[in-house]
Amino acid sequence: MDKSDYLNNVLTNNGYKSTIQRNLVYEILAENKDKHLSTEEVYDLIKDKNPNMGIATIYRTLQLFEEIGLVYKHNFDDGCSRYEIMAEDSNEIHQHHHLLCKICGDIIEVKEDLMNSLEEIIEKQYNFEILNHVVKFTGICSQCRNKENENGYRKET
Amino acid sequence: MDKSDYLNNVLTNNGYKSTIQRNLVYEILAENKDKHLSTEEVYDLIKDKNPNMGIATIYRTLQLFEEIGLVYKHNFDDGCSRYEIMAEDSNEIHQHHHLLCKICGDIIEVKEDLMNSLEEIIEKQYNFEILNHVVKFTGICSQCRNKENENGYRKET
DNA sequence: GTAGCTGCAAAAAATTTGCAATTGT
DNA sequence: ACAATTGCAAATTTTTTGCAGCTAC
Secondary structure, eight states, X not given: OOHHHHHHHHHHHTTOOOOHHHHHHHHHHHHTTXXXXXXXXXXXXXXXXXXXXXXXXXXXXXXXXXXXTSEEEEEOSSSSEEEEEOOTTOSSOOOOEEEEETTTOOEEEOOOOOOHHHHHHHHHHHOOEEEEEEEEEEEEOHHHHHHHHHHOSOOOO | OOHHHHHHHHHHHTTOOOOHHHHHHHHXXXXXXXXXXXXXXXXXXXXXXXXXXXXXXXXXXXXXXXXXXXXEEEEOSSSSEEEEEOOTTXXXXXXXXXXXXXXXXXXXXXXXXXXHHHHHHHHHHHOOEEEEEEEEEEEEOXXXXXXXXXHOSOOOO
């Protein structure tokens, strides 16, 4: 099955139409699998392919994509929402583990999914159907720790 | 040690002044330990005690409190930041586990902290100093699951 | 053909900022 | 005394909305 077929199936199955704009947004996200694009960034990237698209459409599209599970919406506290494409074969692959450095703002991805046992307990104990989860650790990254040790203690603005 | 002494110590130790406004914000947060107040909500609650306080001060104060670790800043994707007071004796108590229901929007708190082993691994493997973490599970709560079973399948606006 | 979608521009909502007056140490 | 803090109002930023025209089915 082709990438755009997948998108169009998901749209149709959820009662939405397949449009050039939605395909374009999906394309951009697919081309940036590894990134966390903001609405504005998607907008800028799309300009090359279709300069007429309004940013309101991007907002509406990304919102829709999140609703039907095509993308994951991140919040890194940088003043805007960021989106990441969800793997097509996703079911267990909804792992979004990040390390956010308070000092340099770096976002480090964590690979392992050690959350499965925790999920099981929650599903049973709270009778809560888990669709997705986010795990975020805030702290100080390796690089900044090293710098701290060089410079003595921190006090940044 | 008295509550306000604690606040004033933390402020002083971080090079900030103790002010009536900061004490008031802290007081409001302490009175609402169990809640997740937005800036606007803190502002409204403070009006009774000091009607002259501007909302910009609340924004600045909550930001400051987060920076020096007095509060935890939540994001529940409802369009604003929400704050929760951090326990004074916190060190291991930085557990913020929530279940967010996609349907009714309910926020359920999870008590257990099963994250400790995961933290240890991350600290070692990434040499990342963890200051805080947030674990959020999105899904469907018990109540909504039951309603779904009654009504057949969902399709909400 | 018609409901759904888009683009535009205006509106709304949340947060930030500049600056003069005030306050804490 | 003097730097930090506040209050106010204006500015900025992000996101939403209304609506006329366009498009997919």
